[in-house]
Amino acid sequence: MQNPIVIGIDAGGTMTDTILVDKDGRFKIGKAATTPRDEAEGFLQSAEDAAEAWGISLDTLFSGVNVVLYSGTGMLNTLLSRTGRRLGLITTKGTEDMILMGRGLQAWSDYSYADRLHAVTHQHPAPLVPRRRTHGVTERVDQFGDVVIPVYEHEARTAAKALIKDKVEGICICLLFSHVNPSHEKRIAEIVAEEVKKANADIRVYTSHEIRPVIREQSRLNSVLIEAYATSRGRAQLEGIEAISKSHGFKYGVQTLLSFGGLTSIKHPRLHETMISGPIGGILGAAYVGKMIGNDNLVCSDMGGTSFDMGVITRGQTRLENEPIMDRFKLNLPTLHLDTIGAGAGMILKVDPLTKKISLGPESAGSDPGPICFGRGGTEPTIADCDAILGRLNPDYFLGGKVKLDVAKAERIFKQKCADVLGVPVHEAAEGMIHMLETDANNALRRVISGQGIHPSEFSLFSYGGSGPLHLAGYSRGIGLKDIITFKFAAAFSAFGCTTADYMRRHAVSVQIDIPPTADDKALSVFGAKVNDIWVDLTARAITEMEEDGHKKSKIRTEPFLMMRYTGQLEDVEVIAPLRAVKTPNDLKTVIAAFEDVYEKINHRVSRYGQAGFSIAELGVVATADKVKPVLIKHDLGAADPKAAHKGKRRVYLSGAWHVAEIYEMDDLQPGNEVVGPAIIEHPATTLVVHPKDRVRIDEWELLHYKHAG
Amino acid sequence: MTNYSQDVIRDLIAGELPWHQTKRIMSAYKDDDRFFKVVAVLQDRVTWTEQILLPIGEHLFIVQKGKTRITKCDCGHEFGDYKKNWKLAANIYVRKDKRSLREIYPNSDLCHPDWMELREFICPGCATLLEVEACPPGYPIVHDFQPDLEGFYRDWLKTPLP
Numbered sequence: 001m002q003n004p005i006v007i008g009i010d011a012g013g014t015m016t017d018t019i020l021v022d023k024d025g026r027f028k029i030g031k032a033a034t035t036p037r038d039e040a041e042g043f044l045q046s047a048e049d050a051a052e053a054w055g056i057s058l059d060t061l062f063s064g065v066n067v068v069l070y071s072g073t074g075m076l077n078t079l080l081s082r083t084g085r086r087l088g089l090i091t092t093k094g095t096e097d098m099i100l101m102g103r104g105l106q107a108w109s110d111y112s113y114a115d116r117l118h119a120v121t122h123q124h125p126a127p128l129v130p131r132r133r134t135h136g137v138t139e140r141v142d143q144f145g146d147v148v149i150p151v152y153e154h155e156a157r158t159a160a161k162a163l164i165k166d167k168v169e170g171i172c173i174c175l176l177f178s179h180v181n182p183s184h185e186k187r188i189a190e191i192v193a194e195e196v197k198k199a200n201a202d203i204r205v206y207t208s209h210e211i212r213p214v215i216r217e218q219s220r221l222n223s224v225l226i227e228a229y230a231t232s233r234g235r236a237q238l239e240g241i242e243a244i245s246k247s248h249g250f251k252y253g254v255q256t257l258l259s260f261g262g263l264t265s266i267k268h269p270r271l272h273e274t275m276i277s278g279p280i281g282g283i284l285g286a287a288y289v290g291k292m293i294g295n296d297n298l299v300c301s302d303m304g305g306t307s308f309d310m311g312v313i314t315r316g317q318t319r320l321e322n323e324p325i326m327d328r329f330k331l332n333l334p335t336l337h338l339d340t341i342g343a344g345a346g347m348i349l350k351v352d353p354l355t356k357k358i359s360l361g362p363e364s365a366g367s368d369p370g371p372i373c374f375g376r377g378g379t380e381p382t383i384a385d386c387d388a389i390l391g392r393l394n395p396d397y398f399l400g401g402k403v404k405l406d407v408a409k410a411e412r413i414f415k416q417k418c419a420d421v422l423g424v425p426v427h428e429a430a431e432g433m434i435h436m437l438e439t440d441a442n443n444a445l446r447r448v449i450s451g452q453g454i455h456p457s458e459f460s461l462f463s464y465g466g467s468g469p470l471h472l473a474g475y476s477r478g479i480g481l482k483d484i485i486t487f488k489f490a491a492a493f494s495a496f497g498c499t500t501a502d503y504m505r506r507h508a509v510s511v512q513i514d515i516p517p518t519a520d521d522k523a524l525s526v527f528g529a530k531v532n533d534i535w536v537d538l539t540a541r542a543i544t545e546m547e548e549d550g551h552k553k554s555k556i557r558t559e560p561f562l563m564m565r566y567t568g569q570l571e572d573v574e575v576i577a578p579l580r581a582v583k584t585p586n587d588l589k590t591v592i593a594a595f596e597d598v599y600e601k602i603n604h605r606v607s608r609y610g611q612a613g614f615s616i617a618e619l620g621v622v623a624t625a626d627k628v629k630p631v632l633i634k635h636d637l638g639a640a641d642p643k644a645a646h647k648g649k650r651r652v653y654l655s656g657a658w659h660v661a662e663i664y665e666m667d668d669l670q671p672g673n674e675v676v677g678p679a680i681i682e683h684p685a686t687t688l689v690v691h692p693k694d695r696v697r698i699d700e701w702e703l704l705h706y707k708h709a710g
Numbered sequence: 711m712t713n714y715s716q717d718v719i720r721d722l723i724a725g726e727l728p729w730h731q732t733k734r735i736m737s738a739y740k741d742d743d744r745f746f747k748v749v750a751v752l753q754d755r756v757t758w759t760e761q762i763l764l765p766i767g768e769h770l771f772i773v774q775k776g777k778t779r780i781t782k783c784d785c786g787h788e789f790g791d792y793k794k795n796w797k798l799a800a801n802i803y804v805r806k807d808k809r810s811l812r813e814i815y816p817n818s819d820l821c822h823p824d825w826m827e828l829r830e831f832i833c834p835g836c837a838t839l840l841e842v843e844a845c846p847p848g849y850p851i852v853h854d855f856q857p858d859l860e861g862f863y864r865d866w867l868k869t870p871l872p
Contacts, residue, residue, distance in 0.1 A: 114737070121736045123729060 008499035014305030017492035025631030029492035063249030075234030084229035088163035093136030135159035145181035160195035182209035219332035231271035262504020285497025305346030345467035386430035400684030438474025464493030469688035491685035508620030524585035542623035563618035637672035787835025
C-alpha cells in the first residue's frame with residue numbers, strides 16, 4: 001500500500017475524526033476525543049489513530065503528505081465562551097445603538113417553539129463590543145453611494161484616540177451604505193491608522209467593505225465584529241495545528257474549510273468564513289459520492305454525539321443560505337444550507353418522577369465526561385448507554401477496543417434514574433429512549449424532505465456520523481426513500497467530505513442594478529458594462545488572493561455569478577453566469593435567460609414574470625483550483641454470503657425482544673455480500689444495527705444499502 | 711415536576727444565576743413548592759423575624775406581626791396595615807419641572823411637566839427607591855394592588871394562612 005498524500009481532520013463537538021487518502025483514493029480513518037482547550041492534542045491523537053490503521057508512524061505520515069486539511073471548533077468556542085479580543089467600533093453617528101438593538105430574531109433564534117412564543121425568555125446575545133466603546137462619527141452616504149454629509153474627520157480622530165486610550169486590541173469600522181461607496185470607511189481607517197501609529201499601539205483595523213461589502217448593515221456589522229473578535233484565537237489554534245504537523249515533518253501549509261464549501265489556507269484574510277465548516281464537509285462528501293455513483297437527489301444525515309444535521313442535494317445542486325445564524329448572530333456569509341436538531345448518542349436522558357415525562361437532552365454528555373459506560377466519570381444516562389445496555393454496542397470493540405464500555409455500571413444507573421422511575425423493565429425503557437431519539441430524527445427528516453416539495457421516493461438517504469448507522473434503521477423507517485446508504489467510513493465522513501473540496505475563494509459585492517423589461521440594446525449595453533466592470537475587479541481580487549496562497553495562475557478557474565430577482569421581489573436567486581464576460585446586449589440577455597431558467601427550476605414555469613423587469617442585487621466571483629481527491633473504487637460483485645466477515649454472535653435486544661444477532665466486521669464485508677438481520681455490523685469507529693428481517697447489501701462501490709423488511 | 715434546591719432559588723433571587731440556567735428555569739414547568747422556597751430565601755435575607763406572608767415588591771413584604779398584618783420594608787421600616795396604601799406613608803419626591811426630569815433623562819426628550827410628573831416613593835427607613843409612578847399632575851396616588859391573602863392561601867397554596 002502506498003503512503004497517504006492527504007490528511008483530512010474534522011474536529012466536532014465530541015470526536016475528532018481523521019481520514020487519510022492515498023494517490024489512488026484509498027483511505028483509512030482514525031478517531032479520538034476532541035480536546036477543546038488545545039485542539040492540537042486531539043488532532044495528533046486522531047492522526048496517530050489513523051496512522052496506526054495505515055500501519056505507519058506519525059513522522060512517515062506527515063512527511064509524506066501534500067495536504068493537511070483541518071476543520072475545527074476553535075473560533076466557534078471563542079465566540080460561545082466570549083473570550084475574544086477587546087474591540088472598539090466606529091460607526092455612522094446616530095447608529096451607535098445598532099449593536100445593542102441587534103436583529104429581533106437574534107433574541108430567540110435557537111429556541112424551541114414554546115420559548116419563541118414565551119417572550120420573557122427572549123434575550124439578546126451579549127454584544128461583542130460594549131456600547132461605551134462604540135463611537136459615532138458624523139458622515140452619510142446614501143443608498144446610491146452619493147455623499148450626503150462628508151466625514152467629520154476631527155470626530156473620527158477623537159474616536160480613534162478614545163479607543164486607543166481604552167486599550168482595545170482591534171477597531172472595527174462599519175458605516176451605512178459602505179458596500180455601495182466605501183470612501184468614508186477608507187478615510188476613517190486611514191485616520192485611525194495614523195492615530196494608532198502615533199500612539200505606537202498594536203491595534204488592527206477592520207472595515208466592513210473589505211470583510212463583506214454586502215447589503216444589510218446588521219449582518220455586515222456582525223460579520224466584521226466576529227472576524228475581529230474571534231478569529232485571532234482561532235488562527236492561533238490553526239497555527240498550533242500547523243506547527244505540530246511541521247514538527248512531524250509536514251512541508252506545506254495547513255488548509256481549512258470555508259462555509260460555502262471550498263478550501264483555503266489558514267492565512268485566509270476573512271477567517272470567519274471558516275467558522276461554520278464542520279458539518280459542511282458531510283454535504284460536500286455526499287455531493288461528491290452522489291456524482292460518482294450517479295445519484296444526485298440526496299438527503300444527507302449526520303448523527304454524532306450532540307446534533308443531527310440534515311442537508312438536501314437536489315439534482316446535484318447544494319443549497320446556499322445567504323444569511324445564516326451563528327451563535328445567534330445573523331451574518332451575511334453564504335453557507336451550505338443545513339437543518340439541525342439536537343439529537344445524538346450523547347444526549348442526556350431525564351425522567352420526571354411526578355409526570356413520568358421523559359426528556360432527551362438538550363444537553364449532551366460530550367466527550368468529557370461522556371456517557372456513563374465510558375467510565376470517565378459520567379453520571380447521567382445517555383442514549384449511548386442505552387445502546388450498550390441493549391447489546392448494540394460491543395463493549396470490547398468501542399473505538400476498536402480503546403475504550404472498554406462498563407455496561408454493568410450503565411445499566412445500574414440507568415435502572416435507578418430512568419427505568420425504575422418509569423416502572424418498566426430496563427431493556428424496555430432503554431429501547432423506548434432510543435425509539436424517542438429515532439422518532440425525533442425521523443420526523444425532522446420528513447420535514448426537511450417535504451420542505452423541498454419533492455417526493456421522498458425520488459431521494460436517497462446518506463447516513464453518516466459516528467452514531468448515524470447505529471440509529472439509521474429507526475430514523476429512516478417508513479419514509480419511503482428510494483434508497484438508504486451508509487458507508488464503511490461513516491464515522492469520518494465529514495473529514496472525507498473536506499478532502500473532496502477544491503481550493504476556493506468567493507468574492508461578492510452588493511449592487512443595485514434594475515433592468516426594466518423595456519430596456520433597449522443601448523440601455524442593456526450600459527447595464528452590461530456595469531456588471532462586467534465589477535466582475536473584472538472581483539476576478540482580479542480573487543486571483544490575487546489565491547496566488548498569494550501559492551496557486552499557479554494557470555490552475556485557477558473563475559466563475560462569475562449573480563444574485564437576481566424580478567424587480568420588486570424580496571428574495572434573490574443565485575445564478576451561475578453562463579458566460580465569463582458581458583460584452584454585448586445579447587450577452588446580458590443570455591444572463592437574464594439563465595436567471596429565468598434557474599427561477600423556473602426552483603419555482604415553476606408559470607411563475608416567470610419578466611414584465612416586472614430584472615434586478616441584480618449582488619455580483620460575485622468564485623475562483624477554484626483543483627486538489628487530489630479520494631476516489632471510490634468500483635469492484636466486481638462477489639457472492640452474497642458474508643461469511644468472510646463473520647466474527648461471532650451476540651445477544652442483542654431489538655424490537656422488544658432478545659435476539660441472537662450475527663456479528664460482522666464492516667471492513668471485511670465484500671461487494672455483493674448481503675447481511676440479513678438480526679445482525680450487527682461492527683467497525684472500530686461505528687456500528688450498524690440491522691433489525692430482524694431487514695437487509696444490508698454491499699454494492700460495487702463498497703457502499704452499504706439498507707433495506708427495511710416489508 | 712422540576713425541583714430546585716434552595717441554593718439555586720437563592721441565586722435566582724439574587725440575580726446571580728448564569729443566564730442559561732435562569733432561562734432553563736423560565737422555560738420549564740414551575741415547581742410546586744416554588745412559593746415556599748422563595749419566601750424562605752427572602753426570610754433568610756431580612757434581619758427581622760416577622761413571618762413573610764407575601765412579597766409585594768423588590769423590597770416590600772406583607773408580614774405577620776402579632777395579630778396584625780403589615781407592609782414592611784426589608785430594612786425593617788414598617789408602613790402599617792397592608793390594606794392601606796403603603797405609599798401614603800412613604801417619603802415622596804415629585805419631579806414636575808424640566809430641571810428635575812432632566813436628571814433622569816440627560817440625553818433625550820422630556821415629557822411636558824404640565825402633562826406628566828414622576829413620583830418617587832422612598833423608604834423613610836433606608837432611603838431606598840421603592841416605586842415610581844408616572845401620572846398626570848393631580849391624579850390621586852395609585853394603590854398598586856390589595857391582595858386577597860386569605861383566598862390566595864386557601865385556593866392556591868392550599869395551606870391555612872399563618
